[in-house]
Amino acid sequence: xxxxxxxxxxxxxxxxxxxxxxxxxxxxxxxxxxxxxxxxxxxxxxxxxxxxxxxxxxxxxxxxxxxxxxxxxxxxxxxxxxxxxxxxxxxxxxxxxxxxxxxxxxxxxxxxxxxxxxxxxxxxxxxxxxxxxxxxxxxxxxxxxxxxxxxxxxxxxxxxxxxxxxxxxxxxxxxxxxxxxxxxxxxxxxxxxxxxxxxxxxxxxxxxxxxxxxxxxxxxxxxxxxxxxxxxxxxxxxxxxxxxxxxxxxxxxxxxxxxxxxxxxxxxxxxxxxxxxxxxxxxxxxxxxxxxxxxxxxxxxxxxxxxxxxxxxxxxx
Amino acid sequence: xxxxxxxxxxxxxxxxxxxxxxxxxxxxxxxxxxxxxxxxxxxxxxxxxxxxxxxxxxxxxxxxxxxxxxxxxxxxxxxxxxxxxxxxxxxxxxxxxxxxxxxxxxxxxxxxxxxxxx
Numbered sequence: 001x002x003x004x005x006x007x008x009x010x011x012x013x014x015x016x017x018x019x020x021x022x023x024x025x026x027x028x029x030x031x032x033x034x035x036x037x038x039x040x041x042x043x044x045x046x047x048x049x050x051x052x053x054x055x056x057x058x059x060x061x062x063x064x065x066x067x068x069x070x071x072x073x074x075x076x077x078x079x080x081x082x083x084x085x086x087x088x089x090x091x092x093x094x095x096x097x098x099x100x101x102x103x104x105x106x107x108x109x110x111x112x113x114x115x116x117x118x119x120x121x122x123x124x125x126x127x128x129x130x131x132x133x134x135x136x137x138x139x140x141x142x143x144x145x146x147x148x149x150x151x152x153x154x155x156x157x158x159x160x161x162x163x164x165x166x167x168x169x170x171x172x173x174x175x176x177x178x179x180x181x182x183x184x185x186x187x188x189x190x191x192x193x194x195x196x197x198x199x200x201x202x203x204x205x206x207x208x209x210x211x212x213x214x215x216x217x218x219x220x221x222x223x224x225x226x227x228x229x230x231x232x233x234x235x236x237x238x239x240x241x242x243x244x245x246x247x248x249x250x251x252x253x254x255x256x257x258x259x260x261x262x263x264x265x266x267x268x269x270x271x272x273x274x275x276x277x278x279x280x281x282x283x284x285x286x287x288x289x290x291x292x293x294x295x296x297x298x299x300x301x302x303x304x305x306x307x308x309x310x311x312x313x314x315x316x317x
Numbered sequence: 318x319x320x321x322x323x324x325x326x327x328x329x330x331x332x333x334x335x336x337x338x339x340x341x342x343x344x345x346x347x348x349x350x351x352x353x354x355x356x357x358x359x360x361x362x363x364x365x366x367x368x369x370x371x372x373x374x375x376x377x378x379x380x381x382x383x384x385x386x387x388x389x390x391x392x393x394x395x396x397x398x399x400x401x402x403x404x405x406x407x408x409x410x411x412x413x414x415x416x417x418x419x420x421x422x423x424x425x426x427x428x429x430x431x432x433x434x435x
Contacts, residue, residue, distance in 0.1 A: 183376030183379075208380060267369075273357065
C-alpha cells in the first residue's frame, strides 16, 4: 500500500472511532466529602494526576494534582475535596466521535475529561490523551491484521491476474495402503482452496468427493495421481490410479454395492457409499476403469455465479 | 452446551484441546462408525461421536468441517492421531461409554443431529 493510502486509512479510522471505544471504563472516583489528605493518598496509590468527583454515579466535579499542590501550599488546614474541586466540569459523551474529543483537548488544554452516557448523564468513563493514543494504536493494529489476512488468503487472485486463460493446478501423489497419510492430500487441498477464497459450500463438496476418491485409491490401488484444476468458473479433480480397476462401473455407482473386504470396513469405509457420495457432491462425473490396469475418475464442480448451493440436486453424470 | 459440559456428561478424557476451546458450544452431532455416512451429511455437525479410532477419524472430521470428536468405548488413540488433531486444530476426547449411551446422554442434554428427517 502506498504511504498516502496508509495515511488516508489512518484518518478514516479516526473518524470511525468513538469516545466509548477508547475510554477507560473502570474509573477511579473520589467523593466530595473525602479530605484532601485522602486525595493525596489516592492519587499516589493509583499513580494518576486527576480524577472525577462523584456523588453516587453522578458527576459533580473534577479534582487534579494542581488543586492538591495549591492546597499543600496553603496554611495546612484540612479541607474537603468538595470545596477545592472544579464544580460542573467540562465533559464528553460516550457516543461522540473521537476527533471531536481531540478538538476539545486542544481547545481547553485539559489533561482528562470525564465521559457521560448521553441519555442517563451518568459517569461511565474517563478519557486522557494517553488513552486516545493507545486506542488509536490498537485500532491501527487491528486494521493492519485484517488487511494482512485478506492479502494472505489471496481471495482476489483471479481478479488480480490478467491473462487469456487463468488456471491453477494442484497435484498430489497417492500411495496405496498408506493409511497414515490417507486423506492428507484432500485436507491440504481443502486448506489451499480456503486461501484462494473459494466459496465454503463448494470447498465442502469438493473435499468430500476428493476424500472418498483418495480413500478408494489408498484402499484398493497401488498408487495414484490426483490433480485439481482450479479455473474461474469450475474446479475439476482428476484421479488416475494404477490398480485392480472396477469390474462393473455402473454397479459401483449404486449405493450399497460394495466388494470391500472386512478390513476395509474396519477403516470406517467400504459400505458401498464412496462413489455414490462422490456423485452427490459433483456437478458432473466421469468414471472409466480397466480391470487389471486402473481407474480414472473426473469430478467437475461449477464455481461461477450460478453454481449450485450445497443441498441442491447435483449429481448429473 | 459447551464442550466442557460434554466432557463432564460423558466422563471423557480430553486428549487435545485448549481450555478456551472447551468453552466453545456445540448444538449438532454426527454419530456413527461409517465415515462415508458422516461425509454425506447435508449440514456440518459441531461434534463427531464415533467408535472408529484411526487416522481416518481425524481426516474425516477435517474434511467434513467438524471441529470436535468423541471416541467411544474407550478405544485406544494413537499419538499420531493426537498430533494430527493438534495440526488440524480439533478437540479430541475419549470416553469409556458405548456409542448408544454417549449419543443418548447428549440427546437428553438437548443436542440434535441438525438435519431434518426425510
